[in-house]
Amino acid sequence: MNNLVKQILAMVAGGLIVIGAFHVSGVSAQLQDSQTDTVAPAEADATLVSYEPVFQYQGQLLSPTTGQPVADGTYPITFRLYQELNGTxxxxxxxxxxxxxxxxxxSVVLGGAAGSPIPYSAFDxxxxxxxxxxxxxxxxTPRQPIYPIPYAMNARFFNGLTTSDFVPIRRGPVAYGIVNADGSRQRGFRFSSGRSSFFGEYAITIRDANxxxxxxxxxxxxxxxTVVESDECRGGSFATTGSGNGNLLIDIYRADGSQRECKFHFITFQP
Structure with a gap:
């Protein structure tokens, strides 16, 4: 049984449209036996690496007259953060x-340019x-709401307190690795993988230490x-994540919204 929920978010102005998609579905797939061929991530202590407060944003520019992707090229785009959905x-x-x-x-990384840091306190x-x-x-318009992932950037500082004031933190990624275009597992940590021949989704089974x-x-x-561009997977791709039957589900699409097979990397955390 396949349960499909899609939500399309569009931001519209006089010139162009930015559009994104979220996908949740259920799938059954034949999974490979898992192997732990990658060492577990090192446990962290109270001395943490200092990271820039940045986050990734992906979108698609469409022509408002044809609904088709704009011509390839480099476009000047300004990104701003607000505390209000609308208003002045x-x-x-x-x-x-x-x-x-x-x-x-x-695809852009926001906050990483010199002179344009995002304050950690913004994600409080x-x-x-x-x-x-x-x-x-x-x-x-409308502006797009920022969802929880960037808020985790504030966790390192706990609204001004340093992490050295607390007990050591010993949690790394739950699973990570590389999955081939056919759904087979190339290498990684605590997962098995497969691909549904009927629905075309990649199904990742996350596994515990046992x-x-x-x-x-x-x-x-x-x-x-992260989708890996190759000779077989060119022309722009984007991925969506979902869950079904206890698995992590990943779909990869072309710019026109059709599914495709591509090699990809993934990393999963439990907040």
Whole structure:
């Protein structure tokens, strides 16, 4: 039984449209036996590496007249953070970038440019919204809400307190690794993988230290997926994550929204 839920978010202005998709579905797949051919992540103590407060944003630029991806090229895009969904309140952070776009798809890391750091204190639990402006067009509406992943950046400082004031933290990734385009497991840590020939989804079974399957629920874990571009997988791709039958489900799409087979990396955390 396949349960499919899709939500399309669009930001519209006078010139272009930015669109993204979220996908949750159920799937049954034949999984390979897991192997632990990658060493476990090192346990962390109270001395932590200092990371820049950055986060990744992906989107697709579409023409408002044709609904098709814009021409390939580099576009000037300004990103801003607000505390209001609408209104005239000024943004408290902004960054202008020259963004490469292929088949309408782009991916940027926000907050990483010199002179444009995002304050750690911004992610203190308040609701924030991202505004996007392409070139001289008006900023697109509505602004997009920022969901929990960037808020974790504030965890290192606990609103000003240093982590050395607390007990050591000993939690790393739950699972991570590389999955081949056919769904087979290349290498990694605590997972087995497969691909449904009927639905086309990749199914990842997360496993514990005893190689027992863990019930993966989209609301309890955070997963980052990176699609590997190759001769067989070119022209821009994006991935969505979901859960079903206790598995992590990953779909990979072309710019036109059709499914495709691509090799990818993933890493899963439990907050």
């Amino acid at each position: 309140q000024e943004s408290f952070w902004g960054q202008q970038m020259s963004v490469p776009v292929t088949s309408g798809i782009f 639990g308040r609701q924030l919204y991202l505004g996007v402006q392409v070139g001289s067009d008006p900023e697109m 190689d027992n399957p863990i019930n993966y629920n989209l609301n309890d874990y955070v997963t980052q997926v």
